[in-house]
Amino acid sequence: MAVPLRKATGLYLADDVAAAVALPLWHNSAMDGYAVRAADTAGAAPGSAVELRIIGEVAAGDGVDPRLERGTAVRIMTGAPVPSSADAVIPVEQTAADVVGAAWAEHRVLVRREVVPGAHVRRRGEDAAVGSLLAHSGERLGARRIAALAAAGVSEVSVRRRPRVAVIATGAELHTGSGPLERGQIPESNSVLIAGLLAEEGIEPVSVSVCDDDAEGFAARLAELAGEVDAVITTGGVGPGLHDIVRIALAIEPDVRAVRVAVKPGQPQCFGRLRGGAMIFALPGNPVSAAVSYELFVRPALLRMQGAGRLHRPSVPAVADHGWRGSAERTQVLPVRIRSTPHGLRCSPAVDARGYSHAVGGHGAADGYAIVEPGRGDVSAGETVETVIVAW
């Protein structure tokens, strides 16, 4: 879909974008000074100044093109078009004026240094030629890229639309109101987490709801959403428990699989496509498991739906400040605090590595995750691990 450039921040390009005009648009001055013919400054030196006659002035925004004859100069300001008959600019500081004490000359300027052709001239197209590609399909339109396109005369871009996403947190224990917590109740946080993670990607969920462990009500809500949205993200209810209604409701879906992924935390999940058309990402209820699963599986899928060229964040090595217990058979994804030092990144566990799928508090202080491959065993202080920074 085509959108005005100024409304496209955070969206992904559907097409390559070429410069509509050259950058810079025309030869222009890099300095406040005098436009000259470089040849006219031949022999100029501190002891033997060359005098040039001033025939005019060009300020930024002026459309004039004064014609320089031999031995003449034009006052010119930064960004103004260099007269077609000039080939260099001399900064005002490298000249002397015809009035004692004045910075700028009125009629004649004294030049005390030779200049070469092209000096202080920003050449047409030196940054980008007309028609050259400034952005490519699949790239995210950040502020810098948008500014580049605006400068190159682009006013509209073709982008992929953001996916429509619904979020449902499930669990009879979840308390969303402001009243007192009864025994067995906990404040609901997963829908806040998932809606927030979506917002970080620029996606405003079309609906966010919290559902108690009523299997029929959940199935009905899911059927309703399946035809309306591109993806449904649920949390909780995927374990083998008696009340794990998400797993139970999804069992009748032919294109949804219940899996146990080899990641700690985040084992039980259900993924696939609902009969109504939407993708379903049924994440485990433990808050850190839900966050890790979103990062590993949901975020890349949502980026893919938008045609993004980069699906994964870069992983960066960091040295462990403190050791921790590893995970024998599964890939361990450990919330870590990360700090930058003159010798590189350092990391330390933000949670107790022995068990943290529930540790929503420590997870909140994490800057990223350490990704420890299966079979590596415990990580000792001083060892290097790969980390992915998710909040900084």
Ligand SMILES: Nc1nc2c(c(=O)[nH]1)N[C@H]1C(S)=C(S)[C@@H](COP(=O)(O)OP(=O)(O)OC[C@H]3O[C@@H](n4cnc5c(N)ncnc54)[C@H](O)[C@@H]3O)O[C@H]1N2
């Ligand atoms: N017998 C077994 N029990 C469990 C297994 C297993 O394999 N066998 N797996 C464990 C693992 S690992 C996980 S993860 C969980 C997955 O269970 P569910 O997806 O059914 O999650 P719940 O039981 O609904 O909740 C787990 C935990 O998280 C809290 N929670 C859930 N939703 C929210 C929310 N929206 N906001 C805040 N906190 C939430 C919930 O209170 C539980 O403490 O199963 C294990 N058990």
Ligand code: MOO
């Ligand atoms: O594998 Mo569960 O998702 O740890 O907590």
